[in-house]
Amino acid sequence: MRMKKNGILITGLIILLGIGYVYLLVGQFGVLQKNSAQLREREAYLVTLQNNYINLSGLKQEQTDLTTQAAELDLTVPKNLVKPDMMVFIFNLAKDSGINSQNLTFEEMKDEGSYSSLAMNFSCTGPTAKIYAFVERLRKVSQYNLALDSIQVTEGEEDTAAARIRIIAYGYKE
Missing domain, CATH: 3.30.70.60 (Ribosomal protein S6/Translation elongation factor EF1B)
Known part of the structure; x- marks a missing residue:
């Protein structure tokens, strides 16, 4: 009987630990999903920033070229x-x-x-x-x-x- 009682207690304790572990794991799983969504959002934002930086570099080069062309035109037309x-x-x-x-x-x-x-x-x-x-x-x-x-x-x-x-x-x- 004592063995049965110990077996039941051990089984109950394992079940309680399993339920507690699952409860903690589910809570952490929600946090992990939230953090993963934030990470994907930040990565998308980083890609947008990188594309904008490339566009900005191209626009700066175009501005320099146009400024040079305007200066050349100013020299040709009195x-x-x-x-x-x-x-x-x-x-x-x-x-x-x-x-x-x-x-x-x-x-x-x-x-x-x-x-x-x-x-x-x-x-x-x-x-x-x-x-x-x-x-x-x-x-x-x-x-x-x-x-x-x-x-x-x-x-x-x-x-x-x-x-x-x-x-x-x-x-x-x-």
Whole structure:
């Protein structure tokens, strides 16, 4: 009987230890799953950071290349031949002179050695006297080195005219 009692006690003790061990193991298993999920999340984040670093390195190299190209372009185009500035200047001068600007087209820039030239074709309409006043103001411009190549004025009705003016801008290389 004593053996049976000892066997039952040992079996009960083993069962209790097994249940305690399983209880601890299940608790630790949940923690392990949580930590594993966090580890996978951190690894994915690390991969994203590595990809972003590679992209950033590529973008920095591209920025350097573009900065170099912009500097080279700045050297090839004289500062006083910047097209948007010149276009706004001519249109504003025409507006101030009281004529209607039609269009302004640019030809290819020509390299003339120590300077560059840029031909433009400007067309406008308005009173004949104001067109000639515009041409006179254009000749006296000091902001740009401009030369009038040709002027073609077509007279219309009641003192109106249409004009086509070919202007050449010169810019010295720095």
